[in-house]
Amino acid sequence: MNRSPRENGAAALQDVFGAKTKVEVLRRVGELAALVEQVEREVRALPEEEEPDHLLEHLPQIRTFTESLLLAGSVPMENIQRQASREAIYSLRSCAAALRRNGKAEPRIPEEAAQVLIGDVRRIMEDVIAGDFERGLKVFLLDRLRAVETALLNIRVTGYPGVEIALDALTSGALRQTEGGTKERSRVGEMLSRLWSSVTGAAEGTQALSATAAQTIQTIQAITGN
Numbered sequence: 001m002n003r004s005p006r007e008n009g010a011a012a013l014q015d016v017f018g019a020k021t022k023v024e025v026l027r028r029v030g031e032l033a034a035l036v037e038q039v040e041r042e043v044r045a046l047p048e049e050e051e052p053d054h055l056l057e058h059l060p061q062i063r064t065f066t067e068s069l070l071l072a073g074s075v076p077m078e079n080i081q082r083q084a085s086r087e088a089i090y091s092l093r094s095c096a097a098a099l100r101r102n103g104k105a106e107p108r109i110p111e112e113a114a115q116v117l118i119g120d121v122r123r124i125m126e127d128v129i130a131g132d133f134e135r136g137l138k139v140f141l142l143d144r145l146r147a148v149e150t151a152l153l154n155i156r157v158t159g160y161p162g163v164e165i166a167l168d169a170l171t172s173g174a175l176r177q178t179e180g181g182t183k184e185r186s187r188v189g190e191m192l193s194r195l196w197s198s199v200t201g202a203a204e205g206t207q208a209l210s211a212t213a214a215q216t217i218q219t220i221q222a223i224t225g226n
Contacts, residue, residue: 029066061085062091114202121195
């Protein structure tokens with residue numbers, strides 16, 4: 001975070017996260033904290049020769065940093081910056097390198113591609129608004145599509161996993177909300193296929209698709225009947 005030390009933390013984080021409100025900042029801090037927990041789980045599952053305990057030596061400091069973000073509204077930026085030490089950042093990079101060595105690399109979506117995808121999501125949302133879907137289904141689709149949009153806006157923090165989770169919630173819910181053989185399911189399936197095609201086209205390294213992504217593919221296939 002290359003910010004003025006005396007700048008109010010809340011204002012700085014709204015800019016960093018691309019958030020419009022303090023509530024959005026808090027939600028994204030929560031997503032960041034969840035990502036830290038995910039890193040710990042995956043690192044602890046590595047072989048002993050990778051020395052997971054050593055890799056996670058600075059985990060308490062990283063947790064303290066994410067917790068400090070929750071107090072951003074009442075402290076200057078310099079107080080937050082002190083928590084992001086070089087040692088903690090180096091520790092995270094070491095964890096990432098160890099995970100890659102053990103086949104844990106994940107797809108990534110460059111920020112430029114994420115901006116294009118946000119446009120795709122918004123066009124699908126416009127199609128949903130203009131469509132004659134049953135009201136409950138329309139509300140559900142718009143809510144879940146906004147979650148995908150938020151994940152893409154927050155790509156610098158949550159990376160590909162955040163998008164993947166939002167897509168899984170969208171597709172699995174759409175399968176429950178529609179009935180097989182109906183016009184609504186067919187149209188929803190077409191929209192989801194279009195969105196998934198855009199995401200996989202933008203992602204780099206999709207050969208490393210996780211179990212969640214594989215489940216998303218299966219769900220879309222169940223909706224479309226393909």
